[in-house]
Amino acid sequence: MALVVQKFGGTSVADTDKIKGVVDRVLKVRDQGNDVVVVLSAMAGETNRFVELASKMQKIPDPREMDVLLASGEQVTVALFAMGVKARGGKAVSLLGDQVRILTDDTHTKARIRDIDTGKIKKLLADGNVVVVAGFQGVTDDGDLTTLGRGGSDTTAVALACALGADSCEIFTDVEGVFTTDPNICSSARKIDRITYDEMLELASLGAKVLDIRSVGIAKKYGLPVHVRSTFTDSDGTWVVKEDEVMESRMVSGVTYSKNEARITVARVPDTPGIAARIFTPISEAGIVVDMIIQNARAGEMTDMTFTVPRTDFDRAMEIVRKVADEIGAERVGSATNIAKVSIVGVGMRNHAGIASTAFKVLSDEGINIRMISTSEIKVSCVIEEKYTELAVRALHDAFGLGDDAPPVEE
């Protein structure tokens, strides 16, 4: 007998028929003798409806009141779900965030969990109940309701599973799992069976759609196995696990890309100490996240400083950089917004030399010019012209044998 936490997102509980389907699914696991804690999101569309109502009342809705409003969404689904279990003859009790009690800080609309009281849940489980917990919400020391921000129900589920010492946490969603790359770009993309926490964190754009990044960090800290899978099929999805639990170790696990990139170059800057701080402090103070940074020393005492920012922050970043460039006597500020970042990710890279150079050769063979390179222990990222994105992704995916029919590259 195991203790399992199962989380179902908004599309999985979008109407009463879907909720009934989820009830059946949960009761099957329960009937196999497992203890089950279910974490639910609001019905799909409800959060948008609330955001719209709020915007009609106040231009920038008060965050405390926004949380009161938003938290009512999961309240509806957990009550309906508990009724559904009882209609099937099962035992169930719903708990809101403050009833559990999921204690958070008071950063309304994006609060962080401080502590979870597991006493009530454990007692209800011992009494034979399916415990149905409202995701996404918590409560402050002062008794104010809070919400955890985007992906908050994932965080609730993973944090609850860790606090309860659950055997696993299952994240049910409307996709089958994490894929080796975007199936819309590359028809040979295949579902990954097992992936490490670190790979999941690096595969941001592939992973974030199915599992909130924050919850991956929590699962990693506690070594909790997380199973990301589809609500609408019975087949296995992707297990996110510790590194030593990934049997079939490929050098590269996935290829990911981002088009929300822009490049800024401050050319011919005097190469003196403190120059980097002069440039990047005002940018970070404006809340803009700089991704890749490359410094090219030129001949003489001059250097070029090139970096990328999210394309959505490009205009604001340029305004700041132009001002700083004047102050520090840079020769010129260059930029490009027609770029993309393509990355290959895999823990196998740690033990294999030559992965990066293979990637460079693959891109070069396709006639794709690399503008910037950045590497980490388990990731190689290249900035290229945006128009080559899909071509680059397919070429790398094939070259590292990630496609359906390709035999896995054994370590």
Next chain:
Amino acid sequence: MALVVQKFGGTSVADTDKIKGVVDRVLKVRDQGNDVVVVLSAMAGETNRFVELASKMQKIPDPREMDVLLASGEQVTVALFAMGVKARGGKAVSLLGDQVRILTDDTHTKARIRDIDTGKIKKLLADGNVVVVAGFQGVTDDGDLTTLGRGGSDTTAVALACALGADSCEIFTDVEGVFTTDPNICSSARKIDRITYDEMLELASLGAKVLDIRSVGIAKKYGLPVHVRSTFTDSDGTWVVKEDEVMESRMVSGVTYSKNEARITVARVPDTPGIAARIFTPISEAGIVVDMIIQNARAGEMTDMTFTVPRTDFDRAMEIVRKVADEIGAERVGSATNIAKVSIVGVGMRNHAGIASTAFKVLSDEGINIRMISTSEIKVSCVIEEKYTELAVRALHDAFGLGDDAPPVEE
């Protein structure tokens, strides 16, 4: 500077535009230097939507979970309202039933208030806030959410006003106040300016549409003046007050009627002790409320027992009565479902003989036969044939000078 509790029902907060209107109204009172506590219902239609969703999940929805579901309705309106106040530059904080803390028993879906903690509200008022409280809901000792049943938001408002020692409680609704009779039947019906708690309690069918009967009982106990008025006009409504505060004392304040009536007669019952208990115990055990009871002793040792039940419970009542009648050897069970009850209500009756006989004569003059009569200190009720209901109401309304143009009958 006064402390006022203002309650707005579902039609008053049916959409964001209506909520904005209510915000303006509340801020006007606040700007005059008053402390204001606002009690809100769920948006009109929401409760029905929840009931429908629940019925799709479980034939008889679990009461605990039903309360979790229902309580989410007011959560939406209080958050939106608080945003609205802030958008206008005011200070506001929303509080749910369990945040206030409105402690109730654990009779889910029709809980009764046990205690109200006023500490948090008083502190928020002292800080200059409009305090926006979710009506209809409370919490048990164990932290389970409860709701107060039909008219529950009225109960919240009146109970809060009493607990806070408020100067008055205003119940805003979609009608102008309590009328001398149903304006749909009698065009000369007029709004009553002041009415006593007891009259309000007896005027069930007229009063219940605008103010929940339970809350009248609470207001009476604490001597709290309650002002029932329209959200959509500025004119005064009806003040429900202590008897000595009603200046203009009519003998009769209103004429009310009910068509949800059925009569059952158990004829020629042996007139022995305990017979009434034999008949009425099983009926009350079935949850059927018997209204009027009349026992006519016949010659000999036989008696007739006649009583009324809600027409909606008639079939079930007849089934029970037929069985009992057999057991106790009654000769016959008679019944009628084409009846109605017409009542005149007024505290003036206490000091005036002849009100009842005037009423009987008025009905007789119209050729209306009276089937049953029951009287209390401030009420006379007559059961008549249903088809005469409107005629009887108009005749009584005119005879006791309740119409618009009629001069008040002075005491």
